[in-house]
Amino acid sequence: MTAVLAVEHLNFGYPIGGLISGTGVAVKALDDVSLSVEPGRVLGIVGESGSGKSTLLRTIVGLNRGYTGTIRYRGEAVDHAARPARRAAFVAGVQMIFQDPGGSLNPFKTIRRTLSAALARSPSPRAGAEELEALLHQVGMNASALDRRPSEFSGGQLQRLAIARALACDPSVLLCDEPTSALDVSIQAQILDLFGRLKREGRAFIFVTHNLGVLGHIADTIAVMHRGRVVEVGPARELIATPQQAYTAALIAASPRLKHRGALLEHARRRLAPTPAEAAS
């Protein structure tokens, strides 16, 4: 199957110091990253803060300018410098979902206005009551949400509404940046169910999280990022069962699990204990 979205040799650096003079050196946030995802598949990206996983998503959707490398959507290179009209298919087809759902919903607007505006921007604009209801139905909500504002919803409901907004354009790819990290586990499971359904509809996901358990359940492929590089990539289950890189193994060992009680603390103590050489000095 051909990839719906791919990045090839992507490099990006954030300038540090000398922002105004432009003489600053760049800290490498993405270092030769090449990844791809097929329709109906989930590419999971795991890594710690600063590993470049959010930067990757932001660069793909065009929020970071000045990258090098190629972003391909349905085989064609995306030109983020091109006029919006020329990028319309990409903009509608690749939608982003953030950790904080409030960030993608205008607090002053009713859900009806937010979703109508999103529908109006879709490739085949249609924003009747029927379409709005269908959209809410897709995320497990109903028309009673339409005339309320974001402040009237709980975190889990807001994330559903943010997903509904993203679905308005009928995207083929959803880029999710820690979409369940701010939610309670019972609500997280509801949202993962919803993603599972969208996946079966044939939508592709790039799913960024620091929670390997979540990726173990939703991802087909996992890429591990560390300091801007992809250090390991492989089928989700294989990568979790037999990690090839020490860094991946360390992330797995540090995940709190419901087995081997006390192993988490033991492992942390071993890692923190001074090496024999340090202890002797």
Added chain:
Amino acid sequence: MTAQEIISAAAPTAPLLSVRDLSVRAGALPLVHEISFDLEPGTMTALVGESGSGKSLTAQAILGLLNREVYAVAGTAMTFQGQALGFDGQSRPRGFHGELTGYVMQDPSSALDPTMTVGRQIAEMFVVHRGMDRRSALGEAARMLDRVRIPDAGARIDDYPHQFSGGMKQRVLIAMAVALSPRLLVADEPTTALDVTVQADILALIDDLRREMQMAVLIITHDFGVVYQCADRVMVMYAGKLVEGGATLQITESGRHPYTRGLIASIPDLDDLDRPVVAIPGQPPRPERSWDGSCAFQPRCSFKAPRCAAEAPEMETLGGGALVRCFEWRRVEESPS
């Protein structure tokens, strides 16, 4: 609630903290309902539940930190080292905050003063409570920073909070909370905002301090993985009430409350990728009438019986210090987890 219906380890030691029927209201809204438990020295107890279940309010009410203009705190008894604590938050023994108890808040960045060096913020504990001069207090601060494993602590005491990463700021807060070797450490989601490797470090650190100082730890978390790995005992809260309590292994392996079972079933388990992640349907109730004449969990409950909608269940005491608030707990216990 009778004296037996308390969450207490079978240990013969006198409890460090004993709380009976603690309730918190905001105006007419009941937020925490008649919570009773004991904390033993040297043990870690986890308080688990969804956002809004009243976990943080319970902790802050014990510490006497709630704003009395907003919250009304009541109860029948609360003692710390055998000494009575008032519910109004006013009558706390001298040195209660800092010397007897330490408190670590969830968000490390907002808990530190950005205009003061990290060393001075820790040193203040020694200046105020121990009457130390600034120089020796800074020496103690460096020792504490070293103890929470900040590399090159002697130099880092002159840094400001913004020069520290999130995990390091959280360690600074822990250093401040345990600086005076308190008997009780209350940690409210101390690792939620952190990377997993840093989380493991912080949990190991808290566990070490607990052993060294025989400190009791009350850790608030919504992560059952963290609970399973670190805590001796667990209390599960739902809509302001304790619904289950007991030893960690008993709760995680054969929980008797449908909500506890639901929470565990909703965890994506790294060790069992074939086990489906099962969501608890619906939303937690709003606080107004959540326990009025029915069980607050019954609208979301898969074990629901007619009785559950007709009356609110009382807490039942079972063997081994276990407690459960559910009419149907026998059915839950018999069902495979």
